[in-house]
Amino acid sequence: MSEADANPILNPTIGWVLLLLFGAAWIGLGIYWGRRAKSFDGFMLAGRNVGMALGSATAMATWVTSNTVMLAPVFALEKGVWGMLAYSTASFGLLLFAPLSARIRQLIPKGYTSGDFMRLRYGKLAWVLFLLITVVYSLAWLVSMGTAGGKLLQTLSGIPYVNGMSMILFVCVVYTLFGGLYAVIGTDFIQSIIILIGVVLVGRLVLLKTDMAEVYQSMERHQPSLINALMPVALLSLFNNMFFGFGEVFHNNVWWSRAYAMRKDVAPKAFFVSGLLWFPIPIAAGFIALSASALGINVIDPNTVGPLVASSVLGKSGAILVFVVVFCSLASSIDSLLAATSDLLVEDVGRKMLGVGGSEDQLRTFSKLVICGLGMLTWILCAREMNLLEILFLSGPLVASAIWPVLGGLYWEKASSAGAVLAMITGSVVGLVAYYKLGWYTASLISAAVSMVVMLVFASFQRQAFDWETISKASN
Numbered sequence: 001m002s003e004a005d006a007n008p009i010l011n012p013t014i015g016w017v018l019l020l021l022f023g024a025a026w027i028g029l030g031i032y033w034g035r036r037a038k039s040f041d042g043f044m045l046a047g048r049n050v051g052m053a054l055g056s057a058t059a060m061a062t063w064v065t066s067n068t069v070m071l072a073p074v075f076a077l078e079k080g081v082w083g084m085l086a087y088s089t090a091s092f093g094l095l096l097f098a099p100l101s102a103r104i105r106q107l108i109p110k111g112y113t114s115g116d117f118m119r120l121r122y123g124k125l126a127w128v129l130f131l132l133i134t135v136v137y138s139l140a141w142l143v144s145m146g147t148a149g150g151k152l153l154q155t156l157s158g159i160p161y162v163n164g165m166s167m168i169l170f171v172c173v174v175y176t177l178f179g180g181l182y183a184v185i186g187t188d189f190i191q192s193i194i195i196l197i198g199v200v201l202v203g204r205l206v207l208l209k210t211d212m213a214e215v216y217q218s219m220e221r222h223q224p225s226l227i228n229a230l231m232p233v234a235l236l237s238l239f240n241n242m243f244f245g246f247g248e249v250f251h252n253n254v255w256w257s258r259a260y261a262m263r264k265d266v267a268p269k270a271f272f273v274s275g276l277l278w279f280p281i282p283i284a285a286g287f288i289a290l291s292a293s294a295l296g297i298n299v300i301d302p303n304t305v306g307p308l309v310a311s312s313v314l315g316k317s318g319a320i321l322v323f324v325v326v327f328c329s330l331a332s333s334i335d336s337l338l339a340a341t342s343d344l345l346v347e348d349v350g351r352k353m354l355g356v357g358g359s360e361d362q363l364r365t366f367s368k369l370v371i372c373g374l375g376m377l378t379w380i381l382c383a384r385e386m387n388l389l390e391i392l393f394l395s396g397p398l399v400a401s402a403i404w405p406v407l408g409g410l411y412w413e414k415a416s417s418a419g420a421v422l423a424m425i426t427g428s429v430v431g432l433v434a435y436y437k438l439g440w441y442t443a444s445l446i447s448a449a450v451s452m453v454v455m456l457v458f459a460s461f462q463r464q465a466f467d468w469e470t471i472s473k474a475s476n
Contacts, residue, residue, distance in 0.1 A: 011158075026187050037183075065329055068278075087286065117256075149327075192332070243444045259271075338374055398428050
């Protein structure tokens with residue numbers, strides 16, 4: 001047990017009151033917005049009519065995960081200034097998905113999932129492999145957030161890890177069940193406002209209570225490597241994290257479902273704006289961690305450095321503010337993943353792979369069962385209380401291997417099915433070897449490089465250009 005766990009900033013009663021109040025609020029809002037989901041299409045894609053404000057808010061809030069608020073400080077604490085900037089490069093994935101979303105809507109205007117595209121563009125083998133990668137990654141993302149939520153509540157209020165983690169997952173599962181993507185996007189809008197206000201306030205208050213010169217001098221004296229502009233590991237982590245971010249966004253159905261849910265003219269602008277809004281958040285969170293040494297705070301568990309520093313500097317009010325911000329960031333990501341992953345399993349695995357049919361009511365019931373199953377599986381995996389960095393970055397080579405198959409499939413008529421399959425396999429395998437032999441900060445970078453080479457080699461032997469019309473015809 002860490003010092004933070006033994007002496008929580010907030011009384012457990014206050015923690016439970018906050019948790020129950022926000023849990024009840026999100027469930028109530030989910031039920032309210034869920035009334036708009038009259039059809040199965042509405043449940044999955046919010047009627048395909050999401051506008052600019054809601055579109056930008058849901059993309060930004062979904063990407064501000066517990067990993068952003070809790071792992072960005074860990075990056076800064078371990079890799080210094082470059083580590084802090086490394087996490088912010090994940091915003092480039094959203095920025096570059098803006099033109100991709102327009103291309104997606106052009107090719108498959110009535111699509112449902114990212115799996116639809118892989119199946120129509122590359123065939124069954126690539127489709128199955130892609131589904132395996134994206135489901136594994138989605139589970140890793142879910143588990144990392146459930147774990148972070150449990151650790152946060154334990155650090156700030158002394159709520160036992162399993163109890164806090166269970167409550168967060170329960171709340172997200174319940175309101176996603178009621179409203180599908182309507183409920184997710186509606187709650188995301190409110191959560192995005194709370195997150196932005198909270199992060200600005202926490203960063204501002206910490207800045208007012210610290211001296212920048214003292215922070216620099218403390219790092220120079222005790223941890224000079226953190227301000228070394230040529231720190232090799234930090235530079236590698238920057239580029240590794242950038243490609244990891246590309247892979248996370250480009251392949252995952254969380255973002256494809258939003259591309260389909262937003263109005264065609266809105267999607268590119270919404271993703272671009274959300275990327276700009278997200279960029280400074282990891283930097284603000286990382287700065288908090290760099291202040292720890294100058295403030296004389298003994299950080300025992302790096303996973304809790306952000307909440308620990310903020311609450312130590314700002315007291316109970318700071319602890320409450322951090323509690324609220326991280327709860328919103330957790331909910332906005334967990335609900336999105338539950339909805340998008342269940343869509344993928346119902347539409348691709350259930351309907352297209354296994355031939356499960358039925359009425360819209362039956363499909364909606366099936367979707368709800370899948371959401372409950374995902375929630376239960378996440379709870380079982382979270383109960384082990386694994387390391388946050390290990391949970392997330394172990395999936396990095398997998399998603400990085402899908403970058404070039406997705407990009408090539410969207411824009412390059414010579415991208416081949418065999419190339420896509422081998423690119424994902426070899427990229428994943430070599431990246432995982434690099435993860436264990438060299439370090440997590442190389443895995444995604446190496447996976448993306450290997451995948452790119454394989455795609456290029458196979459494309460050079462591809463004589464017949466792909467007919468883009470086959471995708472739009474097959475999807476109608």
